[in-house]
Amino acid sequence: MKLYPDEPLFPMAGKDGYTGVHRLVMAEKLGRCLLKSEHVHHLNGIKDDNRIENLELISPTNHQLYKQMCANCGLRKEIRLLHWELKELRSQLQIRLGVSDDI
Secondary structure, eight states: OBOOTTSTTGGGSOTTSBOOHHHHHHHHHHTSOOOTTOEEEETTSOTTOOOGGGEEEEOHHHHHHHHHHHTTOHHHHHHHHHHHHHHHHHHHHHHHHTOOTTO
């Protein structure tokens, strides 16, 4: 997400002015900017599920462990596949009904 210099969380932005939505959600919950060394992990493995209950602030070491263990977890792969299929079905339904993205 694009951040601008007048925003309180701007120090978290990269050189291009962007930072991840998951990092912004966590920073807003904590009421402070995150350090570059702080990682935000998606508990269910779905990278665009940025609900605060799906996010966990972890150390770089633990983040590496999660990435190694979770990347090959069959259940997580199935969840990602089902999530993708649900998005596709919603998109097709919206096209058929001619409705907005509110579904």
